[in-house]
Amino acid sequence: MTEDAIDQTTTPANRIPLQSIDFNSLAHNALQDEELQQALNKARSGFVDKRLKAIGAVEDFEHLRDLATDVRQKTLKNLDIYLHYFEKQVIEHGGHVHWAKTPEDMRNIVIDICQKAFAKKVAKGKSMVGEEVLLNEALTTAGIQPVETDLGEYIIQLAKEKPSHIVAPALHKTRGQIKELFEQAHKLGPRALDEVKDIVDEARKILRQEFLSADLGITGANMLIAETGTAVVVTNEGNGDLSATLPSSHIVTASIDKIVPTWEDASAVLRVLARSATGQPITAYTSFFNGPRKSSDHDGPKNFHIVLLDNRRSELLGSEYQEMLQCIRCGACMNHCPVYQAVGGHTYHSVYPGPMGAVLSPLLFHEEKSQNYLQLANASTFCGRCEAVCPVRIPLPSLMRRLRNQQQQEGDAGKMAKLFIKIFCLLAGQPRLYRRVCQLKLRLLRLFTGKKARFATIWGMRGWTNYRDFPAPPTATFQAQWQTKQRGNKNA
């Protein structure tokens, strides 16, 4: 996200100059970016293969998907009761619950808690909601230093960039780029940083000091358990736990749809989360934070705050987009998406990229920014892989199709696209005319192809033929070939 985009969220909507987020231009740039393509190539099969192996090791992964989907759906149906009960439990156990209707509310609440705790430095575990509300920028402006401790988030913090993936934020960075960032930021003199181990060891040393000196810790939450007012944090690195344990105050930033009713429901989600995200049966650390430290605890923060963000999620309930709230942020959809794999996450220009971002971004950010987020619904071939791998069965292509309809109705679809659709509707409504036009089109195209099996270039379709050949059309339409075959069968 650029500096201009950051300005858009802190300036009143009626004074924001409309920024044009052009996916096509950004995608073109991404395809030319050699280092990005190198990074994407490395990631491409890793996620897919690991997930396949993990789900192949369980007897019935589809049953696990059903259980997790059931948990998410039943929770949304009674979200008000679960939210209310969750709040009651947190308070009864000594914690605080703060409600943020808007991103600005969340920023103000977190800054207020930090200032009351006299916090100058904050250790941050990964929080997509924190990215959504631009929390780091707000903390910095308020004179509070946020230090990202998840290695991927730390890397992009050094690079002054936004995450390009919801699980692997620095997926777009090569080892060489990370080495350069560390050399510039850490100033430790000449040393070996070519191997992954060297980079990780250096990050461990540098960030250990940050954990030990932070005044306050902020983490996200993968789930919030209503039964006991518990925040569940799932990591592999251990940074979330260190951020949540060592400082004297712990803030959890989470959206209202993170609630699950009981610990058993949490287990149903955990069984599909790590398998779908990183190809593990469970991550190295799954931690349940149940409130502030009591006298019977060996350690932990004395202050525990949960900040709940709405940001239009409540308006999706009861709407045709409610299913999007089932998302558990595993990233499987983007790992399998041919569009994401080709252009990476920054092309979506949103904290939520890939197929889930193509649906969620226009829904959350539609009115405050320009209407351009609706265009993300077109960043799809509708191959259906996202829906096939979604552990909670969100019908992502259907939701994108509805958003495309909405884009049409709001008049935001391109003029050429509208014209082509009008022409198609006209033809499709008149089958005989449709068949005649298709037959004529084939005859014309055959004049150009001759005996060629494919086109290497087509005028006006360079966007396609620059990267792949276009097959030559057949000698007759399918319907004509079918009728010929039927006649042949009758005569035989």
Next chain:
Amino acid sequence: MLSPRTKILQSVKRGLGRNREDQDIDKAFAELISHPVSKPALDSEDVLKRFITHAKISSANVFSFKSLSDAMDHLTEELQSQSVTPNIVHSPSADNFIGLNPDLPISAEISSENCWGICQAWAAIAETGTVVSTTHDNSAGLLFLVERLIMIVYAKDILAAQEDVWRAMRQRFKNTLPRTINLITGPSRTADVEQTLQLGAHGPRRVDYFIILEKTVGSRR
């Protein structure tokens, strides 16, 4: 002026087509929840074997001992072979174990290098080779700050699945849960650099489970 809390809850209720305010939230919640046996069917007969298999898959080192003193003999022998003596920190949960060898190089403080931490797990989960620790039993900070973590796991405390642990948790803690319940499965790791897995991110680089097979002893109460 409505508070953000009221605005959000009203917006949620509007979306769900709900008009009434729930007067008794405890009752409303209790009516909704159940504790279905949603866990996958697991062979509960051989939880030990399953635990060991999955623990090793997660890159934990697993050692089985007939008794706690056998485990201490092993540790003592290992210490003698170290070229640099580590600092050893421990949680009170491991007092019985530590007390078996008064010559252990026990330190009061966790050092950043060459520091071993010894704790006793409250429970373990066979399904994934996971150990369970609570802040009633162990310092959560210790679990993450040491280079090498040794968890003493009694075989009797290994349960089949997470749901079994939650049942035991409710029995033990009733309405007052510890600050933190940690599920630990192997050493810390990251794949954030070119998707290449590297063990030892911010938490321990090495995790050992010392399984004590003695059947009459366990930690869960």
